[in-house]
Amino acid sequence: MALMVTNPTINYSFVKEAKSKFRSWIDDLLITSWKACQDTDVLIESPSSICGIHIAEKLQIPYFRAFTMPWSRTRAYPHAFMVPDQKLGGAYNYMTFVAFEAGYWKGTAQQINRWRVEDLGLPKTNLANMKQANVPFLYNMSPVVFPPPVDFPEWVTVTGYWFLDEGVTYDPPKALTDFIKKAKDDGKKLVYIGFGSIVVSDPAKLTRAICKAVVEADVRCIMNKGWSDRLGTKTGVEVEIPPEVYNAGAVPHDWLFPQLDAAVHHGGSGTTGASLKFGLPTIIKPFFGDQKFYANRVDDMGCGVGLKDLNYKTLAKALKDVTTDARIIAQAKVVGEKIRSENGVQKAIETIYTQMEYAHRLSLSKSIGIQLPEENDVEDSAMENFEDSWLLV
Incomplete structure (x- = not known):
């Protein structure tokens, strides 16, 4: 948290300091996560955890991502870690996700690929082969707060919040x-x-x-x-x-x-x-x-x-x-x-079951070559004709 407060945006100094501070921690995360996921049937994780997509590939199980902030490429919002002081439009917003994905992978790729080979028995990979943009994604925020952008693919769902009822037993x-x-x-x-x-x-x-x-x-x-x-x-x-x-x-x-x-x-x-x-x-x-x-x-x-x-x-x-x-x-x-009026938990459960087969095929596709739909490329054609103001929320 101290690192994040002193580096409120993701920049070179943040990446450099993070690599030096967390290298051994990342190795431990990868090893313990692999052990914890044995006999798992479905894996749902925060994308910042970096390891689940590889574990799901090895176990050939359905894999979902769930998170509390913008992480999927869109022109509607910037990446949550790269929010500018002023709105800079759809092209900038989309670029922040591309830049963040590349930087996040660059900082962890060497450790992850070594772990894939030595512990998982998988070949080395790269951003293209990971197909992160195709992973079914659950955003546990209200669509009132985070209206789903028009350029989200069908496998990305804003479910509503997943609230805990803790006050019932509070004295x-x-x-x-x-x-x-x-x-x-x-x-x-x-x-x-x-x-x-x-x-x-x-x-x-x-x-x-x-x-x-x-x-x-x-x-x-x-x-x-x-x-x-x-x-x-x-x-x-x-x-x-x-x-x-x-x-x-x-x-x-x-x-x-x-x-x-x-x-x-x-x-x-x-x-x-x-x-x-x-x-x-x-x-x-x-x-x-x-x-x-x-x-x-x-x-x-x-x-x-x-x-x-x-x-x-x-x-x-x-x-x-x-x-x-x-x-x-x-x-x-x-x-x-x-x-x-929303029921985020119910919506999430329904989405998981609806997307289960697709998520399973995505994990299988990395080893047996099943053809899956590509990432939503609408923005490269019709989306270019829309005004950025229409896409911004």
Whole structure:
């Protein structure tokens, strides 16, 4: 995480540092994954795990990918790790996926091919032979948040979120329920602020900025202070928390969020999905990876605010906006209603069974030469005639 925070976009320095830090870890990942997948009938994995497509080829089993951010080539969105500050159009968006695939493979190809030969008994491979663009893909995001682009092939499906129901068994401390009750009795807007377990250079400064912004915006806050100082020097300074802020730590989203008026977080896919599911106006301060993509989506949907810089002034203004702007509040409710009407898990199950035979044939094709449909090439003909503005979401 420290590597990602210090390199918020994928660039040469990121790749170089990642190779030096994770070479031995990747070797271990490949070996242990192969052992773990013995006697597997179907393999579903995050594409960032790099090994499943090769294991499925060896075992000749159906293989699916599932992920929480854009990973399939499209002109509609850029790759989640290569989101620019301004929209640059369909050609740029498509290029980011090609560039990322090439860079990701270049950084791991030597280790993967050695593992294929020595452990799997397979020949060396390359990007063309892996046929990654043909793999059936499940995106566990709402089509409201991630509308399926028109240039996605038929084997790529946006299913809806796969939510966990954790709040059913949660027993909240009395201090937390008392804080929530007092905020409502006082007629104050109640917000959640949490940035997961991100690492920052000065966590005390971040905590002070949040507390000051909460007081400035005249709201009450339930804070999940998970950020750490692994990037900087430990100061040992404890920040005094004002009475307007309750430091709750981790609380199940599905228990807490229905009782709130807004949420502030880092823009992780799960947290974004949870805040939008319950119709909360959402403020996202991205730090790395797909978080910038989700900050842009919240802005584009009109149900929240994406923050480029986080200080007490910008946060205080954003808190006031999302708790008082009728347009943002109304749009967040509409988004929430749509997401709650979906059943992402059921859609995923149906898709897996529908695509099972195709996924199986794809794994078989790499050794016995079955002819499969090529990657969707529509953009090379008719798609060129469309305006980029029509393709952008």
